[in-house]
Amino acid sequence: MNNFIGRIDTYFDGCLNLMYLDLSSNKFTGNIWTGFSRLVEFSVSENRVSGLIPASSFSDNCNLKGLDLSVNMFHGEVPREISNCKKLVMLNLWGNKFSGPIPSELGSISTLEGLLLGNNEFSRVIPESLLYLNNLAVLDLSYNNFGGRLQEIFGRFRQLKSLVLQGNSYIDGLSSSGIHKLTNISRLDLSYNNFSGHLPAEFSEMVGLKFLILAYNQFTGPIPPQYGDLLQLQALDLSFNRLIRSIPPSIGSLRSLLWLMLANNSLTGEIPGELGNCSSLLWLNLANNQLSGRFPPELANIGRNPTLTFESNRRSNVMIAGPSDCLVTKRLLTMDYSPFGFIYTILTRKICKNVWDQLLQGYGFFQVCVKGSPVRKYRVSGYLQLSGNQLTGEVPSDIGKMQHFSVLHLSYNQFNGELPVEIGNLPLVVLNISWNKFSGQIPREIGNLNCLLNLDLSHNNFSGIFPTNLNCLNELSKFNISFNPQIAGQIPNIGQLATFEEESYLGNPLLHSRLLKLQDPTVPPLNSGKQALPGEEESEDGFWWKALLMEYGCGMAFGMVMLCICVVKVQPKWVVNNVEGLHQLKAVRPWKKNGSRGGGRTI
Incomplete structure (x- = not known):
């Protein structure tokens, strides 16, 4: 894949010995080069080439075995002269x-x-x-x-x-x-x-x-x-x-x-x-x-x-792949997040075919953590997506057997009980168990998931001390532990957990941080003492704000009163002149309006 630009309609006329030409995945424009039928294979797929395909492009001695014009802007009818290409295998x-x-x-x-x-x-x-x-x-x-x-x-x-x-x-x-x-x-x-x-x-x-x-x-x-x-x-x-x-x-x-x-x-x-x-x-x-x-x-x-x-x-013959295979690949790897999300940004047809073939043959295209080894390996890794159902009960400890899975999505169910510690044995990249009823302590073993990129434990009933060893998850890019109101402890001031905004920690009144303001407007604040009764003193900040507003209000009222007294008793010359001028202006304006209506004359 490159970004070559320009036209190709006459560019290769002099290349008389050329047999294979692949111009795919560029930004070529203009009309097609009409000499392509003397080649064995020609591809201009995924460009911006447009216009009609001339019937003269398909000569009587057409040698083409492969012709790929896909994903361009050609229009009109396909010439029937294409049947001159008697050796064509793929169109x-x-x-x-x-x-x-x-x-x-x-x-x-x-x-x-x-x-x-x-x-x-x-x-x-x-x-x-x-x-x-x-x-x-x-x-x-x-x-x-x-x-x-x-x-x-x-x-x-x-x-x-x-x-x-x-x-x-x-x-x-x-x-x-x-x-x-x-x-x-x-x-x-x-x-x-x-x-x-x-x-x-x-x-x-x-x-x-x-x-x-x-x-x-x-x-x-x-x-x-x-x-x-x-x-x-x-x-x-x-x-x-x-x-x-x-x-x-x-x-x-x-x-x-x-x-x-x-x-x-x-x-x-x-x-x-x-x-x-x-x-x-x-x-x-x-x-x-x-x-x-x-x-x-x-x-x-x-x-x-x-x-x-x-x-x-691996033993089977490779089937011809087309753009529709890319659509299937995207759908079957239906993830908006890593490890599959990056595919969507680089997916030309050739890359798509390569990814598809690797998956079907069991060859991994991203590295995953392997239990008991500090070295990451390229392995095919799957996902388990159960979100948005009505599943209940505890997640069994057998989940630790799922060594070929890197994505576990159990959100929006009604799972309860403690999260099994065996989950720390998986090569997870994504763990989302939000919006359930999990309780007990967050397993410290999650801190061993060194490849973890996305961890969402929000909206559950976890309790106990916040596991600070999660700070060792250096590759974590998404983290949410919000609305687990029984979790207590201190959020680390440095490290990976300190890089997340307060939205990751909201709704946890027992959780503290020196860097973040964790007061959530949807959760009423917890009072350390008795509730204030009407008439009792408020906080120091509230008192000073009110005092300042009262001072400005009183000052403005006093100033207006003094101004009125001054005008009525003393009648300064500038006030008298301005008032008299205003009355004269009002007296003149009606005459001007009447004069205009009567033929345009003004007095």
């Missing part, structure tokens, strides 16, 4: 303003394996000729606003391994299209549409499915227990729908599952302990539902051994 036109029909001539390029046409304005008719592309593995038609019912032709693409149709405003047609009969498919993305009704149980017939993405729709009813038959499934994203009832225990049969995303539904009941059988499950998000009951001790077993899944992915 990526994603993220432009192409319109009109999808060229049926694409069906004659028998070598085509990846066709990425998403985020354009193509008409909704899918050419029948594409069905004969026997090597076609990836078809991305996302964000073309097709609308209506899902086209029935999609159920006939038996050769596909990945079908991405997100963001098309579909409302129906999942069953009638026969899409569930695509038994070779490993990835199906129908997110960001308007599908409604029950989730199709027939999806369980897609035995090769690894990624099922149905988020951001309007599905209702329960999660089909048949989804537990998708034994190769690695990601199940049903978040942001209207699903009800409990999580099926059969999901615990999915030993290869890495992601389970069920957030923002209306799921009820207890978290099934069978989820603990998901030995590869590293990213679990059940936030913002109506789940109740306890934290099952078996849940601490998730993600205990994802090695088999990672090794399987």
Whole structure:
């Protein structure tokens, strides 16, 4: 990724021996260089190149195997002459303003394996000729606003391994299209549409499915227990729908599952302990539902051994990745804070593909603390997100087993009891247990979490002495212990804890600081003595303020009285002259107004 600027339309005409040209992720403008068809691979993705694609760009002797024009500002129709590129393997036109029909001539390029046409304005008719592309593995038609019912032709693409149709405003047609009969498919993305009704149980017939993405729709009813038959499934994203009832225990049969995303539904009941059988499950998000009951001790077993899944992915062929993969990556790493937040600021498509591949193959892209070792290591690390539910009871000490998790988010529940000291054994980067009913002392073991960046213990019932060893958490950038009114002690005057504002400590009347003013206007002050009765003396500061105001008030009143006496008795010359002049001015003004109305004459 660079920031090169300027035009490219004639720049490379003299490079007759050039075969591979990658200009992606810059700021080039103007029209496209029309000589690209003599290359083997050409990419100008993620720039600002615009205009039409001339038909003459695709010469009869086109040598292209890879053409990537994605994320620019091209418009108009795609020339049918593109079929001259008989060696083309990957065609990526994603993220432009192409319109009109999808060229049926694409069906004659028998070598085509990846066709990425998403985020354009193509008409909704899918050419029948594409069905004969026997090597076609990836078809991305996302964000073309097709609308209506899902086209029935999609159920006939038996050769596909990945079908991405997100963001098309579909409302129906999942069953009638026969899409569930695509038994070779490993990835199906129908997110960001308007599908409604029950989730199709027939999806369980897609035995090769690894990624099922149905988020951001309007599905209702329960999660089909048949989804537990998708034994190769690695990601199940049903978040942001209207699903009800409990999580099926059969999901615990999915030993290869890495992601389970069920957030923002209306799921009820207890978290099934069978989820603990998901030995590869590293990213679990059940936030913002109506789940109740306890934290099952078996849940601490998730993600205990994802090695088999990672090794399987390392042996698999790498699938062609497009911009839609970046959208999925962002959603599955759904964190607004470290360690995943930095991805959003640097995420070009190439970086996104690299991050995605590393995750799937079990290679970490950030360092985490390892128990018993002062050296940090690059490891894949997951998250547990249970916030915004109605979970109760104590967090079990088994939570100390979750050695592959760096983010623990339990906020906005009704957990109670003491926080287990075993939590200090985890390689945590984020710990948020705010808005619960935890009590007892804050475990000193939290001070051993050397990689911790975000610690939120606010709005609980913790008591005892404030653990000053938290001051050793030198990388802490967010800290909140507010509204734990039974915590007592002194906030250190130096060190990491001294760098936070008073908002981090509000609502703790027994907590003191020499640097911060901790009086919270929402919490009444505690009086050291008896309550002051009406008429009794107030504080010294209040007395002096009132005395000062009384002095100024009396002085102004006395001055006004003396001025009146002086004017009435003595009648100074300057006062008389000003008053007489004012009366004369009032006497003249009516005559001027009358004179103007009578023809403009003034007297």
